[in-house]
Amino acid sequence: xxxxxxxxxxxxxxxxxxxxxxxxxxxxxxxxxxxxxxxxxxxxxxxxxxxxxxxxxxxxxxxxxxxxxxxxxxxxxxxxxxxxxxxxxxxxxxxxxxxxxxxxxxxxxxxxxxxxxxxxxxxxxxxxxxxxxxxxxxxxxx
Numbered sequence: 001x002x003x004x005x006x007x008x009x010x011x012x013x014x015x016x017x018x019x020x021x022x023x024x025x026x027x028x029x030x031x032x033x034x035x036x037x038x039x040x041x042x043x044x045x046x047x048x049x050x051x052x053x054x055x056x057x058x059x060x061x062x063x064x065x066x067x068x069x070x071x072x073x074x075x076x077x078x079x080x081x082x083x084x085x086x087x088x089x090x091x092x093x094x095x096x097x098x099x100x101x102x103x104x105x106x107x108x109x110x111x112x113x114x115x116x117x118x119x120x121x122x123x124x125x126x127x128x129x130x131x132x133x134x135x136x137x138x139x140x141x142x
Contacts, residue, residue, distance in 0.1 A: 019058075020108050027051060032105025033059070034096035095125065 020031040027048065036052045038044075063074050079085055096102040099121045101110065107125075110118020 016104070016108060017112075019055075020104075020112075023055070024109070030105055030109040031055075032101050032109065034093070034102035035105060099124070 023029055023031045029048075036055050040049070040052055040056065063076065067074055092102075099106070101118070101121065103122075103125060106115075106118040106121040111122060
């Protein structure tokens with residue numbers, strides 16, 4: 001069972017919301033991680049490359065910064081099942097392209113802008129997540 005951490009979750013949510021607001025304020029762009037990361041690859045090479053790269057570096061550096069600030073280890077588990085991880089990555093990537101955005105773009109930024117498309121997309125990926133967890137934990141048993 002996953003440990004319930006209300007204060008850490010609240011702090012994380014505040015940081016995500018703040019970063020989305022700052023990106024919109026400074027760059028006029030929505031903080032959709034799939035779009036930001038996807039535009040780091042060719043053929044995109046424009047003036048916003050540095051800010052996109054910095055955003056992704058911040059995502060990777062955040063756990064290390066948190067460990068340095070708290071003086072403790074952050075427990076993160078990743079499945080050792082490589083084929084499962086590859087399939088999951090492909091499905092997430094396909095879903096982000098097919099849905100014209102990812103969970104951060106729709107769930108954080110789209111909902112706050114009251115986008116009807118984002119309400120539908122968020123409902124679909126949340127329902128899919130619930131069914132997936134139910135299936136994996138109870139039908140497969142892992």
